[in-house]
Amino acid sequence: MTDPVFHVPDLAAQLATHTDGASGAVFTLPATETKHLAVKRIRDGESVVLTDGRGLGVAGVRTGETGGTVTGRRVLPYTPAQPTVTVVQAIPKGERAELAVDLAVQAGADRIIPWQADRCVARWDGKPGKADKARGRWEATAVTAMKQARRLSGARVDELLTDIADLPGRLDPAHRHRVLVLHEVAAQPLADTDLDADELVLxxxxxxxxxxxxIAAVTAVGGSAVVLGPEVYRSAAAAAVALGALGVLTPRWSRDPR
Incomplete structure (x- = not known):
């Protein structure tokens, strides 16, 4: 079994204070992650992995039976997945919203854009501050899913997208993009789609x-409607299933494991 992962946002700053690198360096975990050490019953000398959530990872061992300190052993190699995958997720109702994020991040999503689609029942654009609170819940869920999946880099959660026609403004013009809208009646199977791009947008x-x-707004910017398979998935599960397919259809799953 792989070692449990703990999120230390200032890991790079802590590492920079040690001239000899990670070996023998003592790292301090945030209070929330210190509590997580206790919940998982990690004992003195047991192996753990620390990450800043942006690709930096340090393998180490817990120091002592209490507190949140870890003695480092080595910096872990990290190769980002290529192509990267951005998920534009229409907001599901209730608890399915966090489920959608959880499953997508576990499956490897690199970025998630919450989307207020025309037929969304759940709305973030009501009371002042509602969108910020909802986005905060998605961000917290993304961090938890990153740790569960033993990832060194999590998924960034963007601000709310209220109209899919504005999607091009969220994409880096320096990258080659392939925008794919999953649609159950599309004629083009995902498996037969050209996926040669720097970034795939689901x-x-x-x-x-x-x-x-x-759909017209997506196709107007060069996107395509594709069908994932014969089954029709719930909105909360579709991205995770598509990411699994992309892992096989692209080099994303060809990276060496840690």
């Missing part, structure tokens, strides 16, 4: 499906 509609206007 557009996941709500339970009521994407509208003709939204």
């Amino acid at each position: 557009v996941i509609g709500p339970e009521g499906g994407v509208t003709d206007r939204e």
Whole structure:
């Protein structure tokens, strides 16, 4: 079994204070992760992995039976997945919203853009501050899922996208993009789609499906409607299933494990 992962946002700053690198360096975990050490019953001398969530990872061992200190052994190699995958996720209802994020991050999503699709029942654009609170929950879920999946780099959660026509403004113009909207009646199978790009953008509609206007907006910027397979998935599960397919159809799963 791989070693449990703990999130230390200032890991790079802590590492920089040790001229000899990670070996023998003592790292301090945040209070939330110190509690997590106790919950998982990690004992003195047991192996753990620390990450800043941006690709930096340090393998080490817990120091002592209490407190949140870890003695480092080595900096872990990290190779980002290529192509990267951004998930544009229509906001599901209730607890399925966090489930969608959890599953997508475990499956390897690099970025998640919450999307207020035309047929979304759940709304973030109501009371002042509602979108910020909801996004905060997605960010916390993404960190938990990153640790569960033993990832060294998590998924960034962007601000709310209110119209899919504005998606091009969220994409880096220096990258080659392939925008794919998953649609159950599309004629083009994902397995037969050209996936040669720097970044793949998966557009996941709500339970009521994407509208003709939204599909037209995607195709107007060079995107395509594709069908994932014969089954129809819930909005919360579709991105994870698609990411699994992309792991096989692209080099994303060809990286050497730690």
